[in-house]
Amino acid sequence: MGQAVAGPAWPIAEKLRQGDALSAAELELLVRHRTPELAEYLAKAARAACEAVYGDALFARGLIEISNICRNDCYYCGIRRGNRSVARYRLSPEEVLACADAGWRAGFRTFVLQGGEDAALTDEWLCAVVGALKAAHPGCAVTLSVGERSPESYRCLRAAGADRYLLRHETATAAHYRQLHPRPLTLEARLACLQALREAGFAVGAGFMVGSPGQTATHLAADLAFLQRFRPEMCGIGPFVPHHATPFAAQPAGSVELTCYLLSIIRLMNPAVLLPATTALEALDPEGRRRAVRAGANVVMPNLSPPAVQGSYQLYDNKPAGGEAAQQLWDALAQKARSWGKRLVEDRGDPAVVPVGGAALVGAPVLAAAPAPAGVPVPASIAASAAAPARPSSPDPISPYPKEA
Numbered sequence: 001m002g003q004a005v006a007g008p009a010w011p012i013a014e015k016l017r018q019g020d021a022l023s024a025a026e027l028e029l030l031v032r033h034r035t036p037e038l039a040e041y042l043a044k045a046a047r048a049a050c051e052a053v054y055g056d057a058l059f060a061r062g063l064i065e066i067s068n069i070c071r072n073d074c075y076y077c078g079i080r081r082g083n084r085s086v087a088r089y090r091l092s093p094e095e096v097l098a099c100a101d102a103g104w105r106a107g108f109r110t111f112v113l114q115g116g117e118d119a120a121l122t123d124e125w126l127c128a129v130v131g132a133l134k135a136a137h138p139g140c141a142v143t144l145s146v147g148e149r150s151p152e153s154y155r156c157l158r159a160a161g162a163d164r165y166l167l168r169h170e171t172a173t174a175a176h177y178r179q180l181h182p183r184p185l186t187l188e189a190r191l192a193c194l195q196a197l198r199e200a201g202f203a204v205g206a207g208f209m210v211g212s213p214g215q216t217a218t219h220l221a222a223d224l225a226f227l228q229r230f231r232p233e234m235c236g237i238g239p240f241v242p243h244h245a246t247p248f249a250a251q252p253a254g255s256v257e258l259t260c261y262l263l264s265i266i267r268l269m270n271p272a273v274l275l276p277a278t279t280a281l282e283a284l285d286p287e288g289r290r291r292a293v294r295a296g297a298n299v300v301m302p303n304l305s306p307p308a309v310q311g312s313y314q315l316y317d318n319k320p321a322g323g324e325a326a327q328q329l330w331d332a333l334a335q336k337a338r339s340w341g342k343r344l345v346e347d348r349g350d351p352a353v354v355p356v357g358g359a360a361l362v363g364a365p366v367l368a369a370a371p372a373p374a375g376v377p378v379p380a381s382i383a384a385s386a387a388a389p390a391r392p393s394s395p396d397p398i399s400p401y402p403k404e405a
Contacts (some may be wrong), residue, residue: 009029009032009035010038013030013041016030020109021228023227024225029224030221031217031224031262032217038261039259039264039295040266041267042261042264043261043264043295043296047295049267052271053271056300057349058300058333058340058342058344059298060107060109060333061111061299062110062111062301062304062326063305064113065309065310066090066091066115066146067116067120068088070117071117072116072147074180074246075179075182076240076242078241078243078317079313079314087312090115090120091309092307093129095306096113097132097136100133101136103326104137104328108330109348110143112166112301113253114144114166115145115147116147117148123157126157129272130144133159141163142401143163148167148190149193151200157200162202163203163350164204165203166236168209169190169206169226170208171208173219174188174227176212176214176227177190179214194230203350205233205235205236205274205358208223209238209257210238211258212240221371222265224262226306227266227270231270232273233351235275237262237278239255239283240253241253241317241318243314243315254284256281256285256288259292263296267295267297268296270399272354275298276297276299276300277292277297277300278301282320290336293342294340302330304328330344
């Protein structure tokens with residue numbers, strides 16, 4: 001995979017492909033000097049890196065949206081507390097288990113319980129649901145995505161049998177975090193939760209929005225630097241898609257092209273990361289998930305929630321409509337996977353552990369990554385960058401293809 005086009009980012013891209021860690025300045029240069037040719041080059045390398053670890057497997061997670069009630073008022077979110085036009089709901093434990101039962105019969109082996117920060121989702125409630133789900137389907141994995149909680153809560157949920165936890169960091173720059181969230185919410189607290197999740201023994205998922213209001217190449221470089229150091233087992237990124245009932249309703253959506261480019265970079269940073277092709281991509285492009293898989297993604301998360309409530313869990317406008325039965329979802333995904341050069345597998349899809357210093361991956365980075373051990377603190381450099389104001393840089397939002405300097 002030799003260099004095909006001259007340009008300032010190409011040596012950095014090759015360094016990334018060979019497995020070397022990149023500095024924040026190099027990451028920013030890689031973001032700023034994206035071109036279609038460079039994106040294709042990194043996508044090809046990312047696919048090879050993914051296949052060297054996971055083969056042609058595409059992992060499915062059955063998403064169950066358990067509650068759209070949330071105490072927070074994040075400026076980008078359609079189920080924010082201040083949106084009074086939302087029909088609020090909370091599934092009963094029996095409804096959650098029924099969704100999982102249908103998913104299990106269809107072939108799903110991981111279930112993602114996602115919800116707003118609903119005060120009724122107590123440790124007792126969640127632990128009972130997780131325990132019942134694991135008892136009904138002993139071979140399944142359970143992923144939780146229910147926001148910021150205490151370290152004690154995370155330990156309780158892990159002890160109940162939850163395997164993974166998704167908590168997107170949203171942005172690794174404190175000043176930008178304040179632009180996206182009301183004052184009580186801070187990046188410092190979000191990073192502390194990610195560390196607490198790791199210490200509790202979860203496989204941890206982080207991630208960020210691409211093209212969120214105010215975002216710059218410097219912000220994206222900080223996000224990539226955080227992921228490079230924290231090394232989450234999962235990473236969910238997707239384009240910002242505005243919701244009509246939020247303060248960001250008139251803001252432009254993020255770029256599918258840039259999102260896919262960043263997916264390739266993240267895959268090459270950590271070949272063993274589990275990388276979803278997010279539904280938000282299809283809100284902007286019907287072929288969005290296919291493009292993400294082509295860029296190195298290997299996870300899909302179809303919606304198993306009851307059809308009656310799916311329309312009420314609108315984090316953003318134009319969320320793809322669901323409502324199909326679990327078996328129909330599985331069969332349609334299996335067909336799509338084949339057309340994408342993948343194979344939908346009945347498997348939990350656990351994170352692969354690639355020993356540090358192991359054999360080089362064919363066409364991918366030499367630097368193999370094992371998850372950081374529990375108890376390792378968030379790197380001081382990341383904590384410092386979170387606490388400090390953003391470094392001055394171009395104020396221009398990221399465009400689909402930034403001009404060469």
